[in-house]
Each structure stands twice: as structure tokens, then as C-alpha cells.
Amino acid sequence: MKITFKIPQGLLTDMHRDLSRPHEYAAERVGFIACGASAFGAGGLQFLGDSYHPVADRHYADDPRVGAMMNSDAIRSALEIAYNRNVAMFHVHRHEHYGKPGFSRVDRRESARFVPDFFKVRPSLPHGVLVLSHDSMAGLCWLARDKHPVEIQEFVVVGPQVPGLRAIA
Amino acid sequence: MSLDQKQLAEVAALVPGARVMPDAGIDYIFLPGLKVAVGQEERVLDALLCPVQHGGYTTRLFLAESIPQRGQNWTMHNILSRVWHTWSWNNVPASLSPMQILSAHLRALR
């Protein structure tokens, strides 16, 4: 199944701006992007970025072992968004480099702990995680609660002055 | 007109599964499996109620299929990424409750 993620340039810029803000004790920031979804072509799937929801300052756990750790309130807030709206939720964080980012072992382990919870409140849609770099992004998507995540193959940033509508591999 | 929960519940009592679906500033009411009386016949169709002004109509009811034996000037539309059909039937005021608006439109198809 081909999976595509489409996001307006303005939204991506807003996300980067928020992820760049310093935090009192967390080394990095995280958030969630709420997305629409649709079938795409023959058997494909498309996500469409709609709104970004930064994790509130007070919802970070003070854990020096990792760059950022959300507490349960952060997850609860994100679950509430998924419950109240017909959206697919993707956790977002950023690696500070250029080029295609990858998910670390810690990223994958932690994601597997909370992403399946979104199926409790919005089981009809997939959910997942994105990792940004300064000029690229990667993503994993859970198609069902009990399935292993699959990679998002294509990212499309929509906006003028983006060099090509498929700016990000 | 903003939809309040009581008015929506009134519609949902008639059409289980009725829910608000927003699109570019308009709160449509999706009516899955709406029973539409057409003469002696009863058709079951998904429907979309627009309880506010829509393209020159004070309110509008869209159906998943046209009913050629009723109404005139049926047109095809794409709303909320689905195909809908509607006919020329105007002046059902948006000041009525959603239930009243729906009833007024359905009356035209009876």
C-alpha cells in the first residue's frame, strides 16, 4: 500500500517554528499534527495535515535521559483531539540535522507505547509518528492497533516557492 | 445559525447516526439512511442537510441519488468529497429548526 503525507507549507513552517522554541528543561519540543485521511489511487492511502497541536510546556516530564518525554496529560490532550474530531493523529518531533531523518530505537520503542492508544478513541483511522529534519521528514503509520507500523513513502509540501511540489523525499 | 445539541438530537432521533459535518464554514448535517417518502414508495438514501444559505437557496437538502419523478431541475454537486443531487426548492427559511427545515424539504418529494 502506498502511503502519502501531504502538508501545506504554512503548517510545516508553523511546526518548525514551534519545535524551535526553547523549553525550560526539555532538550527538544514535540507535538501532534491532526490529519484528514483518504483513499489515494488504487489501494493507496493519503494523509492531509490539518492542524498542529504543540505539547504544552507543563506536559513534559523532566527526564534527562531523553530529549523530550511527554507525561500522561500530553497523551490525554492528544487523545481528546482524536476523540472530538474525525482525525488521524501523528506525533511530531525533530532531529537537528539536514537530510532524511530516521527513527531511533528509543523513538520506535516510545511510539509503540502510545500510538496504539489512539485506536481506542478513533479506531477507524490510522495514526502514527513523524520525525522532521531541517529539510526533510519521515513517518511511520499504524494501520491498525495490533499491526506493526509501516513507512510513509512520500511526503508532499504544498506551497509556492517550494522547489517542486515534492520537496521532501 | 449555529446548531445546538438539542436541535441535533431531535434530528438524530429520526435519523440515527445524524451528525454535523463541517465544510468551509458551513455545518452540514449528514443524514445516513434517511427515509424519503415518494408517493406510496419509501426510498432510503443518505442525505445532507444544509440548514443555512447555500448558493442562493435559503436552505437546501442534498440526496445521494436524484428522484426524477419528483422535483425539477435536478443538479449534481460534490460536497464533502461525495456526490449529491438536489432539486430546485427554495425559500425554506434558515430560521426554522433543522427538523423543521428537513420536513419542509421532504414534503416537496412526497
Place this chain on the structure above:
Amino acid sequence: MNTRHSRQSFLGDNSVEVLTQSRVGIIGLCGGGSHVCQQLAHIGIGQFVAADFDHVEDLNLNRMVGSCPADAELHRPKNEVIKDLILRINPNATVEIAGRWQESGHLLRTCDIVIGCVDSFTARDELEKFCRRFLSPYIDIGMDVHQVSNGYGISGQVALSMPGGHCLWCHGILTEDRLAQEQQKYGAAGGKPQVIWPNGVLASIAVGHAVSLLLPWNTDLPLPSLIEYDGNRHITRPGARLQFLKDAPCPHYIGEGSVGDPFFSMAALTPSCPVVPDEQT
């Protein structure tokens, strides 16, 4: 070596690949749409979705690029005539044709860009809403011939409606009055004067917009969201409203929830993957 696109190499080393892989939807295939399709085929766009429910008639021959008297005599579907036109120019293109675009949303949502060349304001409104829902840049063209005190005036516009940008309502192309007037004629919008050369001007601007979105050849490309055309003076200029819209975000497509297919469910996509409906949780 294939030199077909050597004169457009300024678009970039990978431009042939980008154009070949790009997919453009064109809605309305007569006066404006036929020009658009012809130019996109020449440039090397690889994938087309071409939608028009109508058939060629004699009165289309004054402006429908690619049509001929035999098409009118045979009452050929416009989408087939345009498919033939595209494939004559670029035999390697993929052309999916459709009748009423409203029924072809599954094709349109896969397009990188949608270009609307329709007569009706209602169709414009719904097309733009559809494109915003699927985050597709929408380029709309329209021309008009109207009576003025000393004869006739030809005018038109090309609007670029980008997700997050100004829309056809911001630009005054769509208004409640226009939609209402059109509905009073039960949606009929045809029969207005149409000639080939203004359509050509507007189509060329639309194609330029499309290519600049795919392969911006200059970092200072302005891409104004509205270009107005004075067909009597042969002048195009950025829309007069743009100066007032500069610092005002579009108020018509705000708020959450208008993105994606609201009826989509994984159960429909993967029947083998049973999903508990949301209502039961």
C-alpha cells in the same frame, strides 16, 4: 539523445522527470481547457485527468483547440477529443478521462494541481472546496465578454487558490449574488460569448502558474494569486484587490475539519483488517 525538451532545460536538470511524474487535472475541456491541455502536453506533463461531460458541437469549433468539423458532426465527447489531442503531442502521456468531475473525485484527489476552466460559479465554488479539502493547488480561469458604452469589453482572470492562501471568495470571483443569480437559472451558465484568443492568454498564464509550482525557475517568482486580463487593451496585471489582501489571511477556509475525506474509514480500504466502528468505542 532525446532533445524534445532541450529548450526548456532552464527549468532544471530533473525537469523532464518532474514533469513526467506530475499529474494535472483539467476540468472543462473547451475554450480554456483545450488550450491548457495542449500546452501541458507539449511541456511534457506525464499524467492527465481530463474531465468534461459535454460533446463537441458546431458552436465549439471557434475556440476548442484540437477539435474539427468531423468531431462536431459525430458529436464526439469532448474528453475523447482532448485525449486524442494530448496523445498526438505526447504519446507517452497517461490520460484518464472523466465526464462530470463531481463523480470523479477519486481521480481528482490524486492530482498534483487542478486547473478549472468551467463556466459555472457553482462549479468553481465546489471545485475550490474540493481542492482545499485535498490540499491541491487550484488554478481557475475565466473570461467574459460584456457590453460597454462604445461596444464590447473582453476581460478575464486567472486565480491561484493555494491551501492557506487567498481564495476565489477573497478575490471577489465568487459572491453570494453571483451564485444566487446562477441558481435562478437552475445552474445553467453556458451560452455566453467566447472567443479563442483571450482563452489562449488566460490558459497560458494558468500553465505558467502550474509549471512554476512544479519547477520554480526563479526564487523571486511572484505567483500573484490573482491576475486580471483586459482583453481590449491586451494587458494583464496583478489583481487590484491584492494590495488590500496582503496582510489579511483568507477568512473563508479557516477552522479545523475541512481536510480529507470525512467518510473515509480504514475498513473500506483494507477489508481484511476489521475495524471497530467509532460509534462502538
